[in-house]
Amino acid sequence: MKRIYSIIVENESGVLSRVANLFSARGYNIESLSVAPIDEEGLSRMTIVTDGNEQVLEQIGKQLNKLIDVIKVIQFGDEPYVEREMALIKMHTDRNTRAEVLRIVDIFRGKVVDVSHDSYTIEVTGDSTKIDAILSLLEPLGIKELARTGKVAMIREKKR
Amino acid sequence: MKLTGAEIFIESLKREGVEYLFGIPGGAVIDLHDALYKQDNIKFILTRHEQAAVHMADGYARSTGKPGVALVTSGPGATNTITGLATAYMDSVPIVVFTGQVPTPLIGNDAFQEADIVGMSRPCTKYNFLVKDVNELSKTIKKAFYIATTGRPGPVLIDFPKDIQVSKTEFKYPDTIHIRGYNPTYHGNPKQIKKVVKAIANSKKPLLYVGGGAVISEAHNEIYNLAKKLQIPVFTTLMGIGAFPEDDELSLGMAGMHGTFRANMAIQYCDMLISVGARFDDRVTGKVSEFAPYAKIVHIDIDPTSISKNIEVDYPLVGDAKLVLKDMSPLFDGYSTINWKEVRKPWLDQINKWKNEHKLAYNKETEEIVPQYVIEKLNELTKSEDPIISTEVGQHQMWVAQFYTFKKPRRLLTSGGLGTMGYGFPAGIGAKFGFDNKQVYIIAGDGSFQMNVQELSTIAAYNKSVKIIIMNNGYLGMVRQWQQLFYGRRYSNTVLEVQPDFVKLAESYGIKARRIRKKSEVAEALKELVAYKNPYLLDVVIAKEENVYPMVPAGASLDNMLLT
Ligand SMILES: Cc1ncc(C[n+]2csc(CCOP(=O)(O)OP(=O)(O)O)c2C)c(N)n1
Ligand SMILES: [Mg+2]
Numbered sequence: 001m002k003r004i005y006s007i008i009v010e011n012e013s014g015v016l017s018r019v020a021n022l023f024s025a026r027g028y029n030i031e032s033l034s035v036a037p038i039d040e041e042g043l044s045r046m047t048i049v050t051d052g053n054e055q056v057l058e059q060i061g062k063q064l065n066k067l068i069d070v071i072k073v074i075q076f077g078d079e080p081y082v083e084r085e086m087a088l089i090k091m092h093t094d095r096n097t098r099a100e101v102l103r104i105v106d107i108f109r110g111k112v113v114d115v116s117h118d119s120y121t122i123e124v125t126g127d128s129t130k131i132d133a134i135l136s137l138l139e140p141l142g143i144k145e146l147a148r149t150g151k152v153a154m155i156r157e158k159k160r
Numbered sequence: 161m162k163l164t165g166a167e168i169f170i171e172s173l174k175r176e177g178v179e180y181l182f183g184i185p186g187g188a189v190i191d192l193h194d195a196l197y198k199q200d201n202i203k204f205i206l207t208r209h210e211q212a213a214v215h216m217a218d219g220y221a222r223s224t225g226k227p228g229v230a231l232v233t234s235g236p237g238a239t240n241t242i243t244g245l246a247t248a249y250m251d252s253v254p255i256v257v258f259t260g261q262v263p264t265p266l267i268g269n270d271a272f273q274e275a276d277i278v279g280m281s282r283p284c285t286k287y288n289f290l291v292k293d294v295n296e297l298s299k300t301i302k303k304a305f306y307i308a309t310t311g312r313p314g315p316v317l318i319d320f321p322k323d324i325q326v327s328k329t330e331f332k333y334p335d336t337i338h339i340r341g342y343n344p345t346y347h348g349n350p351k352q353i354k355k356v357v358k359a360i361a362n363s364k365k366p367l368l369y370v371g372g373g374a375v376i377s378e379a380h381n382e383i384y385n386l387a388k389k390l391q392i393p394v395f396t397t398l399m400g401i402g403a404f405p406e407d408d409e410l411s412l413g414m415a416g417m418h419g420t421f422r423a424n425m426a427i428q429y430c431d432m433l434i435s436v437g438a439r440f441d442d443r444v445t446g447k448v449s450e451f452a453p454y455a456k457i458v459h460i461d462i463d464p465t466s467i468s469k470n471i472e473v474d475y476p477l478v479g480d481a482k483l484v485l486k487d488m489s490p491l492f493d494g495y496s497t498i499n500w501k502e503v504r505k506p507w508l509d510q511i512n513k514w515k516n517e518h519k520l521a522y523n524k525e526t527e528e529i530v531p532q533y534v535i536e537k538l539n540e541l542t543k544s545e546d547p548i549i550s551t552e553v554g555q556h557q558m559w560v561a562q563f564y565t566f567k568k569p570r571r572l573l574t575s576g577g578l579g580t581m582g583y584g585f586p587a588g589i590g591a592k593f594g595f596d597n598k599q600v601y602i603i604a605g606d607g608s609f610q611m612n613v614q615e616l617s618t619i620a621a622y623n624k625s626v627k628i629i630i631m632n633n634g635y636l637g638m639v640r641q642w643q644q645l646f647y648g649r650r651y652s653n654t655v656l657e658v659q660p661d662f663v664k665l666a667e668s669y670g671i672k673a674r675r676i677r678k679k680s681e682v683a684e685a686l687k688e689l690v691a692y693k694n695p696y697l698l699d700v701v702i703a704k705e706e707n708v709y710p711m712v713p714a715g716a717s718l719d720n721m722l723l724t
Contacts, residue, residue: 009341010340010341013290014282014288017279017282021282021283025283055468055472058468059465059469062465063465066463066464066465067341068286068287068307068339068341069341070341071340071341
């Protein structure tokens with residue numbers, strides 16, 4: 001079972017290592033992890049995607065909560081949430097493939113952010129299934145390099 | 161007035177009520193030692209190894225309940241503390257360890273005696289700090305003591321660079337501290353407490369499972385009252401020993417791998433297991449899938465991560481053991497018409513039957529000294545003086561747990577979670593610093609004792625009259641026992657072929673010592689040891705291949721005990 005944890009942490013040196021250590025010491029796997037400061041002074045948000053059975057996931061949640069530098073743990077599961085990931089994809093391109101690449105990028109509402117005579121660099125944002133989908137279409141056309149940010153997520157506000 | 165970092169260090173420790181610092185000086189802490197030299201509130205205890213210094217701080221903390229403090233230098237001084245930190249971490253002991261560090265501009269440069277101790281100690285401390293600014297120093301120290309001693313206690317390390325020790329700033333010690341990500345839960349959820357009380361009251365065969373957390377939270381009176389009121393039998397873990405008086409009729413002694421027959425059987429047949437500050441360690445549960453098969457389980461613990469970690473429980477209850485039991489107590493008044501003695505009779509009768517079926521026993525018909533006899537005799541001779549007993553790790557440790565009758569908490573010092581050989585001797589010394597007027601007996605294996613034997617210097621230097629009893633079997637006995645029982649008697653690397661003459665060794669430090677070989681000498685030699693007013697070492701040559709029984713083989717269920 002996959003689970004996304006979004007945790008608010010003190011922006012201290014060592015926090016990343018504490019969180020990573022919590023996973024590695026127990027043999028839990030981190031599938032993706034992203035960190036960036038939030039607007040509140042001295043705090044960052046870490047978004048961690050992991051995998052495990054119910055018991056493991058419950059332990060991870062508790063262990064994260066126990067870390068002194070962790071201020072809040074949000075687990076994404078039952079409540080509706082939005083998740084996004086961004087990917088930069090550098091494509092080999094030539095006369096034969098250029099048009100096809102652009103068509104795919106267009107369908108996925110991606111953007112070409114850098115061009116050279118034999119490559120395009122594409123930016124695409126979406127949930128993970130969307131990123132996976134565009135990648136599977138681009139794959140046969142020749143992906144040169146790929147960078148994904150890992151997920152970030154937020155709970156949806158209740159609609160009235 | 162502005163103070164240097166070193167002076168702030170001293171002033172802060174004074175505010176925290178620190179009496180002793182254990183450790184060894186070095187280049188990176190020489191300024192701190194200079195500041196120590198100029199005052200006489202805090203006494204520095206010079207040890208012979210930093211590992212021992214941390215164990216001393218630990219023994220001081222476990223016996224007194226106050227945080228223990230160590231101070232060591234950077235690099236090798238710091239790395240030598242790791243085993244001590246890990247030992248304290250596993251057993252939730254509040255200690256604060258200060259390590260010197262190279263000056264901040266050199267950090268990361270592989271400078272002389274630089275070690276990334278913050279990185280290395282992260283997995284074996286509750287928290288750790290690198291002080292980067294002298295203005296943060298007093299607040300950091302305050303935080304360290306606060307974190308070490310609150311919630312589930314544990315070791316905290318402060319890495320203290322040399323340049324910060326000489327920088328100056330205005331000294332102000334914070335009165336209180338708030339850490340926004342750290343809010344331990346002390347009071348149990350009232351609704352859950354109600355549910356638990358009802359479940360306990362309605363059970364037929366309840367059993368109390370008391371762990372180290374009960375000792376730490378000093379919940380012994382509350383446990384006693386609950387057990388007595390509802391006539392609930394009690395067993396402890398190794399770490400819980402002393403949280404319930406072992407001479408009480410409701411005491412089943414220790415359970416687990418080397419637990420009593422009656423405690424292990426009671427676990428397997430109870431219908432309600434009430435765990436107080438224990439963590440379902442594999443040495444207690446045996447085969448997890450067959451542990452307490454008929455029981456509903458209540459788990460009271462201050463650490464939510466301990467709950468349902470190894471075993472799924474029916475009634476989790478997060479909170480401080482003492483406070484939770486206190487809150488539970490009045491709710492049992494609703495059942496005051498019940499005659500608990502009568503209700504409980506069938507269960508207690510069953511337990512008594514188990515008790516009489518297999519008592520802890522040993523061969524009494526020998527010329528040789530059997531170790532269990534030594535512990536029994538020591539118990540007899542010292543029970544009125546309420547001493548502190550510290551053990552090393554191995555067979556002798558289990559014999560102490562089985563054959564010494566502990567009646568109060570904080571009287572047994574032993575490395576339960578990590579099982580650290582070399583712990584017991586320095587821990588006992590630390591306890592002696594905490595309680596100069598109490599007897600401290602150190603029961604050591606011949607193997608373990610050699611792991612911190614250098615501390616004979618420390619007790620000689622400070623004339624700390626700890627009493628050392630070496631259970632000398634010429635083996636790494638506990639490992640040899642496994643080899644005998646499960647590895648076809650292939651005693652691979654467990655024979656201690658060359659041993660020092662422990663008597664001469666002690667004497668070379670100016671410590672009185674004696675060796676005995678015959679059972680007939682035991683009582684008299686122990687009397688001499690008890691009465692002697694200075695440190696004393698007794699080398700007891702015991703039956704070489706004596707085993708610890710009962711024994712639940714690793715991975716077996718608790719009712720599969722080897723009894724002889
Ligand atoms: C530091 C450390 N190294 C190794 C072990 C593994 N070990 C557990 S018990 C034991 C034997 C201890 O021998 P001794 O101190 O003579 O005690 P005995 O079992 O003979 O009573 C060993 C080697 C350990 N617990 N700690
Ligand atoms: Mg031995």
